[in-house]
Amino acid sequence: MPRYDFRCRSCGATFELRRPMSQAGDPAVCPQGHEDTVKLLSTVAVTGAATAAPQAPSGGGGCCGGGCCS
């Protein structure tokens, strides 16, 4: 089950919850009982972004690559 990190905007605490992906967007309540929380980037998402290396532009994609557009 994926783990999600949250931060409470009321007291500043960070905490993590394990929940099904189907409930990933559900609001989370801080351990102190505050409901004003935001979901942080999950470890899964960060790893995925790092794996997806940026692709170099290939070619020039039409006439803009040759400078005739400017």
Ligand SMILES: [Zn+2]
């Ligand atoms: Zn809190």
